[in-house]
Amino acid sequence: MSLPTRQPRSGCPIATTLDLVGDRWTLVILRDMQTGKSKFSEFLSSPEGIATNVLTNRLEKMVKTGLVRRKAYQKRPLRHEFLTTKKGQALLPVLQEMCHWGNRFLPNTWVPPESFMQAKAE
Amino acid sequence: MSLPTRQPRSGCPIATTLDLVGDRWTLVILRDMQTGKSKFSEFLSSPEGIATNVLTNRLEKMVKTGLVRRKAYQKRPLRHEFLTTKKGQALLPVLQEMCHWGNRFLPNTWVPPESFMQAKAE
Numbered sequence: 001m002s003l004p005t006r007q008p009r010s011g012c013p014i015a016t017t018l019d020l021v022g023d024r025w026t027l028v029i030l031r032d033m034q035t036g037k038s039k040f041s042e043f044l045s046s047p048e049g050i051a052t053n054v055l056t057n058r059l060e061k062m063v064k065t066g067l068v069r070r071k072a073y074q075k076r077p078l079r080h081e082f083l084t085t086k087k088g089q090a091l092l093p094v095l096q097e098m099c100h101w102g103n104r105f106l107p108n109t110w111v112p113p114e115s116f117m118q119a120k121a122e
Numbered sequence: 123m124s125l126p127t128r129q130p131r132s133g134c135p136i137a138t139t140l141d142l143v144g145d146r147w148t149l150v151i152l153r154d155m156q157t158g159k160s161k162f163s164e165f166l167s168s169p170e171g172i173a174t175n176v177l178t179n180r181l182e183k184m185v186k187t188g189l190v191r192r193k194a195y196q197k198r199p200l201r202h203e204f205l206t207t208k209k210g211q212a213l214l215p216v217l218q219e220m221c222h223w224g225n226r227f228l229p230n231t232w233v234p235p236e237s238f239m240q241a242k243a244e
Contacts, residue, residue, distance in 0.1 A: 008228075008231075009169070009170040009171070010168075010169040010170045011169075011230060011231055011232040012150070012153070012169070012170070012224075012231065012232060013220060013221045013223070013224025013225050013228060013231035013232065013233075013234065014149060014150060014153050014217055014220045014221060014224065015146075015150050015153075015170050016224050016228045016231050017220040017223060017224045017228065018146045018147075018149060018150065018220070019146065020228075022144070022145055022146035022147075022149070023144055023145065023146075024137075024140045024141065024144035024145075025140075025144075027136060027140060027144070028134070028136060028137050028140065031134070031136050031137075046132075047131075047132040047133075047134070048131040048132045048134070048137050049131070066227075087227050090223055090226065090227065091223055093219040093222070093223075094216060094219045094220055094223060095136055097215040097216045097219050098135060098136045098139040098140070098216055099135045099136060100215070101135070101139060101212055101213055101215075101216060102134075102135025102136065102138050102139045103135050104212065105188075105209050105212065106130070106135060106138045106139065106142075108130075108133060109130075109133055109134065109135035109138050110133040110134060110135065111135075112135065
């Protein structure tokens with residue numbers, strides 16, 4: 001699936017948000033960042049088992065759409081980590097509502113730690 | 123993209139929710155239902171311009187995953203409409219948070235009517 005589209009499908013804030021995060025991985029990666037992960041290998045090690053090429057693709061798009069920024073954490077060899085921007089962090093309430101819904105309607109889903117559920121974006 | 127997957131990718135309520143609604147259209151169709159649309163032609167007429175085959179596919183999956191139920195509204199010829207279940211309606215807070223986020227970070231998105239933003243799922 002190609003994300004994001006060049007121009008919004010409509011002026012609807014739901015449709016336009018989904019132009020950016022309407023896929024199976026983007027919000028999972030934001031979840032990981034919210035819980036302290038920032039390195040490529042850390043995202044790869046998450047239990048969902050994202051494929052390397054999908055992770056590369058999603059991170060690139062998240063940088064392009066301003067949800068995430070790239071920051072060098074090592075010079076030789078040069079290595080980057082990925083951090084949420086204010087815009088990316090502000091999706092936290094969407095993640096939290098998905099947790100509420102998932103815990104209520106999807107059997108055997110984990111109950112997230114209070115620290116995640118009570119966290120507030122700037 | 124094939125939705126939903128046969129088995130959840132993990133026990134994470136976010137990942138598992140995205141197994142059901144992690145695509146560009148499912149939540150747009152739920153938005154339409156929330157605002158009173160129920161017929162195939164009504165979903166087709168929305169400004170995002172969903173393709174007929176994509177709409178058919180998504181509605182089938184939404185029935186299968188229990189977000190939506192099919193109800194006959196006419197006998198000859200037989201015609202069905204699509205209504206949200208309690209499970210589908212309960213995604214309303216996710217839609218509302220996407221609206222808040224979209225209005226804050228995505229230029230020129232419509233501000234939804236108060237009736238939508240204040241609505242409460244059962």
